[in-house]
Amino acid sequence: MPDIVISEFMDDAAVATLSARFDVLIDPRLVDDRPGLFNLLRNARALIVRNRTQVDAEVIAAGPALRVIGRLGVGLDNIDTAVCAARGIEVIPATGANSDSVAEYVLLAAGLLLRQAFAAGDEVGDGQWPRAKYSEGRELAGKLLGLVGFGSAGQRTASKARAFGMRIAAYDPLLSPDDAVWRALGTLRLGLDDLIAESDVVSLHLPLVNETRNLFDRARLSRMKRGAILVNTARGGIVDEAALAELLRFGRIGGAAIDVFAQEPLPSRSPLAGAPNTLLTPHVAGLTVESNRRVSTLVAQKVADVLAGRD
Numbered sequence: 195m196p197d198i199v200i201s202e203f204m205d206d207a208a209v210a211t212l213s214a215r216f217d218v219l220i221d222p223r224l225v226d227d228r229p230g231l232f233n234l235l236r237n238a239r240a241l242i243v244r245n246r247t248q249v250d251a252e253v254i255a256a257g258p259a260l261r262v263i264g265r266l267g268v269g270l271d272n273i274d275t276a277v278c279a280a281r282g283i284e285v286i287p288a289t290g291a292n293s294d295s296v297a298e299y300v301l302l303a304a305g306l307l308l309r310q311a312f313a314a315g316d317e318v319g320d321g322q323w324p325r326a327k328y329s330e331g332r333e334l335a336g337k338l339l340g341l342v343g344f345g346s347a348g349q350r351t352a353s354k355a356r357a358f359g360m361r362i363a364a365y366d367p368l369l370s371p372d373d374a375v376w377r378a379l380g381t382l383r384l385g386l387d388d389l390i391a392e393s394d395v396v397s398l399h400l401p402l403v404n405e406t407r408n409l410f411d412r413a414r415l416s417r418m419k420r421g422a423i424l425v426n427t428a429r430g431g432i433v434d435e436a437a438l439a440e441l442l443r444f445g446r447i448g449g450a451a452i453d454v455f456a457q458e459p460l461p462s463r464s465p466l467a468g469a470p471n472t473l474l475t476p477h478v479a480g481l482t483v484e485s486n487r488r489v490s491t492l493v494a495q496k497v498a499d500v501l502a503g504r505d
Contacts, residue, residue: 205490292480303451335359340393344402402429412437421448427479430455439465
């Protein structure tokens with residue numbers, strides 16, 4: 195039976211590094227095969243997952259020898275961390291390893307939605323020339339980017355946004371007002387409601403916990419600046435998708451880039467389907483060839499350290 199079970203895809207080089215030292219089994223089909231996962235965990239000392247594998251109490255109980263769970267990403271809402279703590283199982287997220295990918299997604303998506311001209315391809319290719327229609331796009335320069343959550347991904351987004359001439363504000367109750375990062379990144383510290391009301395682009399960078407679930411409900415979404423853009427690369431349960439779709443259709447919100455959803459895959463009849471000036475992507479903001487390599491390498495090394503007794 196394997197020492198390490200990997201239930202979702204992982205960079206080949208990182209898997210090879212682990213396999214040189216431990217008995218490793220990687221099978222992305224396990225994410226949809228709980229009985230198979232239970233069987234393989236009987237003697238496993240480590241489990242490595244992404245966001246789809248639900249590492250609940252039942253899964254953890256199936257692995258009595260588990261010492262460490264590696265998360266190929268940063269969100270931990272699919273892992274019962276309380277049960278892990280009670281069992282003395284270390285949980286290792288890939289903090290910071292995909293921040294550049296998320297930051298690029300936020301700014302590219304915001305730019306596409308503000309400018310809108312990139313939607314003209316079919317019309318131009320069809321021999322039309324809708325220059326007037328697409329001549330009223332907006333620039334990133336001078337716009338206020340409001341970051342809800344100012345951890346690693348939020349800070350990288352702020353750093354890159356400055357190159358576009360954006361002004362930066364952030365809300366993060368867990369970050370001290372005296373933290374040097376506020377000044378270092380030229381970031382205005384605002385309360386949540388003020389940030390929402392003043393920002394031209396609102397980008398979410400916070401975990402899904404009881405306090406943040408449905409944080410962006412109809413009332414809070416309605417407080418956004420008219421025509422503002424919402425970008426959610428955090429977790430789907432933070433945003434009321436039906437309310438967002440309605441406000442997009444009314445033109446109250448200017449656009450949205452949504453990479454994460456309350457239910458994944460997104461149901462085919464979701465109210466977000468067909469909403470105007472909306473980009474819907476399948477939970478890939480933090481996933482690129484480069485970030486997958488960084489995330490996998492980081493988690494592989496830390497899992498190996500725990501199993502080798504260097505934790």
